[in-house]
Amino acid sequence: MSLGTPDCTPKCRSLEHAEEVIAALTSGSDGRLRTYLSAHCHNAATLRDSYGRTALHLAASLGKRDLLQWLLDSKHADLLVKDKESGWTALHRSIFYGQIHCLMTLIKHGGQLSIQDKEGLSVLDLTMKDRPTHVVFRNTDPTEVYTWGSNTNFSLGHGNQESRHRPEIVDLFSRSGVYVKQVVLCKFHSVFLSQKGQVYTCGHGQGGRLGHGDEQTYLVPRIVDGLLSHQCSQIAAARDHTVVLTEEGYVYTFGLNTHYQLGLSPPLASSQIPKQVSCKALKGRMVIGVAAGRFHTVLWTRDAVYTVGLNGGQLGYLLEPNGEKCVTAPRQVSALHHKYVNIAMAAASHGATVCVTEKGDVYLLVDYQCKKLASKQLNLKKVLVSGGSLDHRVYPQVLHDGGGEKLVILALDEAGRVSNMILKN
Known part of the structure; x- marks a missing residue:
């Protein structure tokens, strides 16, 4: 990660910047990533890569709750933005990758569980879609409370x-x-x-x-x-x-x-x-x-x-x-x-x-x-x-x-x- 002063404006729409932001989010601590995003691009929270993904999408997928919270509170990231590939919001991604703590943060900021992707699946529908259809739960199966x-x-x-x-x-x-x-x-x-x-x-x-x-x-x-x-x-x-x-x-x-x-x-x-x-x-x-x-x-x-x-x-x-x-x-x-x-x-x-x-x-x-x-x-x-x-x-x-x-x-x-x-x- 190279840190410095952003060479763009608050209205930046650079695809190159977007690709660099998405790539950077796959590694590094939340604190270091906040510093990088602030220094790399004036519009890092809004930019979308070629797949329509934003920094919020990646933070939700990777379970980076502190970074996600910063994007929402300080950068006013739009949590209802859908990616191009599947029409998933950050909420869809958080539940698909099992990041429940991120999902709860998104809900507290006004995220809607009812919003649908390209297949018409809501966030809750997505939790049911990939369950094993051949497994039938019985009342005699071991359970925990x-x-x-x-x-x-x-x-x-x-x-x-x-x-x-x-x-x-x-x-x-x-x-x-x-x-x-x-x-x-x-x-x-x-x-x-x-x-x-x-x-x-x-x-x-x-x-x-x-x-x-x-x-x-x-x-x-x-x-x-x-x-x-x-x-x-x-x-x-x-x-x-x-x-x-x-x-x-x-x-x-x-x-x-x-x-x-x-x-x-x-x-x-x-x-x-x-x-x-x-x-x-x-x-x-x-x-x-x-x-x-x-x-x-x-x-x-x-x-x-x-x-x-x-x-x-x-x-x-x-x-x-x-x-x-x-x-x-x-x-x-x-x-x-x-x-x-x-x-x-x-x-x-x-x-x-x-x-x-x-x-x-x-x-x-x-x-x-x-x-x-x-x-x-x-x-x-x-x-x-x-x-x-x-x-x-x-x-x-x-x-x-x-x-x-x-x-x-x-x-x-x-x-x-x-x-x-x-x-x-």
Whole structure:
């Protein structure tokens, strides 16, 4: 690298300079490269070589995050510029070469994951394109758990309160040889289900939401002893309670029961250990799935859906004529009881419930109604719902007349595509 005063102007478009800049970026430290770019060309951050590549493209490809940050902050490099060969932006290049730290920097500077290349592939599509098509992941394959984010409530399971800005492995499972097949993270606690059907929880234990028989805080995941005699198949959780389904079709709940969301009879204020939900309305039907919102719990069999808890419109039926605001025992949603309706899956948020049938019909329980959102969505693998609004009049101390949160419904299909379902009035 030869250093000196640039022999060009701020409007330089020299292809020779561009080729020299791109070549220089393949070696040298970030600090030395910054000095070289500043001294070699007035327009080093904008120049494009014969392939349409800029300095930002190369920095993203090579994982030079400090240089990339300098190009964005000091040189105002355009992160949406596409190269000529494939139409890739710096974001495409960072994900293709596995430079996740550079991708995160680009996103923080306004980079869009949805921007497409010449083949119509977004940044996320590119991560799926080159995966081995002959390899099929099975639930019995070895798995490891990584968590990251805010750890104020000890929900990450790392043994301390430090937040994680990058994914870090949960040591307890890796050291113990425990493979996890399902994870549910909530505001105050996390729930983990192992491949062998054991349930682990960590976080704040107030109200008994961890199921350990006390209200202590647990920094690392601890096995729920009260479920050791069962092989559990599915877990669900919300802010204050946890729901577990066993292989035999039994449902266990624990945590706060302020809104009767535990579905226990007789009702308790809370349960610090797992207790079985006894539901006469099931009439011998086997429960195959569970979901949980902050104020309610959802159970479903092959041909029926049951909800229990505070009825703010998300349970699927009208308010009680006698003014009762809560449903204390699981009750069947009659609007979904049809001869040819078979339930495939369901999901719950604090203000809504979504159900999907085997024929691909998608229903939304909200505003005391059962609304059909879509038909023949036959390849859905998973559905999630967030937000929604509840009738604030049923519990004005907690629910405010603010219109609720925006309702978002996401669906994952077997091809790995995620779509957003919009409610059409």
